[in-house]
Amino acid sequence: MPQPPTAPAALAPAQARALFRAGLSTPTAGYCAGYAQANLIALPRDLAFDFLLFAQRNPKACPVLDVTEPGETRSAVFDGDLRTDLPAYRVYVDGRLTEETTDAGAAWRDDLVAFLIGCSFTFETPLIEAGIPVRHVETGTNVAMYRTNRDCRPAGRLAGPLVVSMRPVPADRVADAVRITSRYPAVHGAPVHVGDPAALGIADLGRPDFGDPVEVRAGEIPVFWACGVTPQAAVMASRPAYAIAHAPGHMAVTDVRDSVYQTP
Amino acid sequence: MPQPPTAPAALAPAQARALFRAGLSTPTAGYCAGYAQANLIALPRDLAFDFLLFAQRNPKACPVLDVTEPGETRSAVFDGDLRTDLPAYRVYVDGRLTEETTDAGAAWRDDLVAFLIGCSFTFETPLIEAGIPVRHVETGTNVAMYRTNRDCRPAGRLAGPLVVSMRPVPADRVADAVRITSRYPAVHGAPVHVGDPAALGIADLGRPDFGDPVEVRAGEIPVFWACGVTPQAAVMASRPAYAIAHAPGHMAVTDVRDSVYQTP
Numbered sequence: 064m065p066q067p068p069t070a071p072a073a074l075a076p077a078q079a080r081a082l083f084r085a086g087l088s089t090p091t092a093g094y095c096a097g098y099a100q101a102n103l104i105a106l107p108r109d110l111a112f113d114f115l116l117f118a119q120r121n122p123k124a125c126p127v128l129d130v131t132e133p134g135e136t137r138s139a140v141f142d143g144d145l146r147t148d149l150p151a152y153r154v155y156v157d158g159r160l161t162e163e164t165t166d167a168g169a170a171w172r173d174d175l176v177a178f179l180i181g182c183s184f185t186f187e188t189p190l191i192e193a194g195i196p197v198r199h200v201e202t203g204t205n206v207a208m209y210r211t212n213r214d215c216r217p218a219g220r221l222a223g224p225l226v227v228s229m230r231p232v233p234a235d236r237v238a239d240a241v242r243i244t245s246r247y248p249a250v251h252g253a254p255v256h257v258g259d260p261a262a263l264g265i266a267d268l269g270r271p272d273f274g275d276p277v278e279v280r281a282g283e284i285p286v287f288w289a290c291g292v293t294p295q296a297a298v299m300a301s302r303p304a305y306a307i308a309h310a311p312g313h314m315a316v317t318d319v320r321d322s323v324y325q326t327p
Numbered sequence: 328m329p330q331p332p333t334a335p336a337a338l339a340p341a342q343a344r345a346l347f348r349a350g351l352s353t354p355t356a357g358y359c360a361g362y363a364q365a366n367l368i369a370l371p372r373d374l375a376f377d378f379l380l381f382a383q384r385n386p387k388a389c390p391v392l393d394v395t396e397p398g399e400t401r402s403a404v405f406d407g408d409l410r411t412d413l414p415a416y417r418v419y420v421d422g423r424l425t426e427e428t429t430d431a432g433a434a435w436r437d438d439l440v441a442f443l444i445g446c447s448f449t450f451e452t453p454l455i456e457a458g459i460p461v462r463h464v465e466t467g468t469n470v471a472m473y474r475t476n477r478d479c480r481p482a483g484r485l486a487g488p489l490v491v492s493m494r495p496v497p498a499d500r501v502a503d504a505v506r507i508t509s510r511y512p513a514v515h516g517a518p519v520h521v522g523d524p525a526a527l528g529i530a531d532l533g534r535p536d537f538g539d540p541v542e543v544r545a546g547e548i549p550v551f552w553a554c555g556v557t558p559q560a561a562v563m564a565s566r567p568a569y570a571i572a573h574a575p576g577h578m579a580v581t582d583v584r585d586s587v588y589q590t591p
Contacts, residue, residue: 112376115383116394120403130380132483139384139480216403219396326590 064088072096076316080148088150088165090312092184092200099250099321100314101128101140102180102291103149104298105307108133111176113219113301117294118178120216124225124293126181126249128317134173140317141179146171151310158302167307175307180291181250182314183228185321189243195236198277205274205312206230208290212264215293223297227255228290229268231283240286249324256287263287273311328352336360340580344412352414352429354576356448356464363514363585364578365392365404365443366555367413368562369571372397375440377483377565381558382442384480388489388557390445390513392581398437404581405443410435415574422566431571439571444555445514446578447492449585453507459500462541469538469576470494472554476528479557487561490537491519491527492554495547504550513588520551527551537575 064086068074071094074082079094091100106114111133118125129140136145146168154162154170162170183206187197199206206228213225232240237257245253260268268285269276273292279285295308309315328350332338335358338346343358355364370378375397382389393402400409410432418426418434426434447470451461463470470492477489496504501521509517524532532549533540537556543549559572573579 108376112372112379115376115379119379119383119391119394127383130383 076318077143079316080143083150083165084144084147086165088313091150091314091316092312095316096188097320099128099317099319099324100182100184101317102182102295103145103177103309103315104180104295105145105171105175105177106298106303107172107305108174108176110220110298110301110303113221114178114294114298116218117215117221117297118180120218121225121293123252123255123289124215124291126251128179128181128249128319130179131177133176135177136171138177138179140319141315142318145177145315149309149313149315151313153308153310155299155303155306155308157304158299163310170307172305179315179317180294181324182291183251183288184314185250185324186244186247188321190240193239193243195232195240195243198231199275202277204277207268207271207275207277208273208292209263209265210272215297220301221297223293223300225255226273226290226293226296227263227287229271229285229287231277231279232286234282234284237284237286244288246325248326251289251291254286255289258284258286260285340582341407343580344407347414347429348408348411350429352577355414355578355580356576359580360452361584363392363449363581363583363588364446365581366446366559367409367441367443367573367579368559369409369435369439369441370562370567371436371569372438372440374484374562374565374567377485378442378558378562380482381479381485381561382444384482385489385557387516387519387553388479388555390515392443392445392513392583394443395441397440399441400435402441402443404583405579406582409441409579413573413577413579415577417572417574419563419567419570419572421568422563427574434571436569443579443581444558445588446555447515447552448578449514449588450508450511452585454504457503457507459496459504459507462495463539466541468541471532471535471539471541472537472556473527473529474536474560479561484565485561487557487564489519490554490557490560491551492538493532493535493549493551495541495543496550498546498548501548501550508552510589512590515553515555518550519553522548522550524549
């Protein structure tokens with residue numbers, strides 16, 4: 064396995080992907096500053112229509128950045144090999160995790176359609192630049208994510224609840240956080256909810272369903288954004304015959320600058 | 328056939344649809360002021376994935392407002408019967424127009440997936456309200472549409488050129504027209520081109536490929552928007568085994584207010 068780079072933020076996307084292809088397995092937070100990272104899910108052609116429809120019907124949770132043709136392993140937004148150039152993959156058979164690997168070349172099948180889904184990493188940079196603290200970045204933990212009591216619009220075999228990520232925001236910066244993130248509709252956009260976990264059916268912020276808990280301090284408001292785990296959870300609940308996804312936090316580093324996903 | 332209403336703009340969408348269901352066949356321009364109208368195309372499940380992918384890859388030309396499940400005849404944005412509640416339909420077999428009818432109930436098949444695609448009628452109202460003349464509305468003709476020399480990103484079996492609509496805009500209002508229409512990304516959004524037909528491969532503005540020519544007066548600039556004919560043209564070029572579409576200008580009147588498609 065190659066040595067981790069000393070300055071991952073300064074790498075170009077192709078440089079980072081070469082390290083991952085050579086076997087480096089690492090979370091990608093902080094890699095390739097200014098370039099968008101994406102969730103990967105590759106599904107058999109047969110399930111791909113349901114997935115694309117689920118995304119179309121639930122765009123805040125499932126912002127599609129690109130979709131490959133069946134069997135393609137390169138994307139318009141990712142000039143690398145989707146089978147090898149992410150740092151880690153998970154392979155699912157009949158909805159069960161069967162393998163975690165740094166090289167999905169052997170597991171990839173010719174009928175797979177790969178989806179690249181936007182990731183809220185993209186709007187965290189402008190939040191931080193605006194002086195809005197992002198706690199889980201400060202603590203070096205994973206973002207806290209929760210299943211809600213809101214159902215997504217189903218599509219074919221796919222159904223499930225909206226999953227949200229939560230970031231505590233100082234009360235006097237909530238409006239700024241809304242304003243800034245609403246400029247990024249391709250990466251979840253504006254919050255879906257501000258300030259009342261119970262209204263979303265979240266009983267205890269200290270016990271997230273995915274990721275790590277973060278402290279909500281006095282004077283801070285929990286702010287909830289639609290989360291890219293939503294479509295993955297719906298897919299896995301449908302027990303797909305076959306699926307390959309990135310390992311959590313081990314994202315696809317795209318060639319697209321964050322700014323491209325910013326609306327004017 | 329029912330009598331045409333005396334004040335079509337004042338009708339609620341359900342009222343207009345009841346007239347169309349009863350057999351009234353009329354272009355829908357000017358109907359149900361403030362409610363969005365949509366292009367309809369219904370395709371076999373087998374081709375639906377390619378179509379949805381084509382739309383995802385060419386969002387300016389193919390803004391998807393809603394997609395039904397196979398066999399569904401009602402949509403989240405259209406609380407009527409898609410088979411009967413448009414004023415006129417066209418039925419295609421093996422890519423050839425075989426029938427034009429006011430009632431597609433007999434032609435509809437259980438495997439059809441219906442797509443409702445945004446329509447630039449929605450942004451013409453705010454243009455006119457801002458004092459920007461819309462010539463083809465003034466003259467009561469169809470908008471002028473042109474095939475361009477720009478290829479869409481293909482998807483599966485679907486490929487074809489970008490088709491644009493053109494509206495002449497006074498030079499001192501072009502910036503306003505850009506600003507206003509960019510607020511409506513779900514109905515084609517900002518122009519794709521301003522002022523140079525030759526750069527799009529359009530040899531003669533007086534000879535549109537679809538619709539009617541309009542005069543471009545001294546001091547006016549031709550402004551080009553991506554057009555919903557783009558996906559229809561790509562579908563028909565692929566010679567689909569079966570398809571049902573609205574007849575040109577005879578749109579689906581939805582229950583969604585225009586303002587819903589306006590970004591903040």
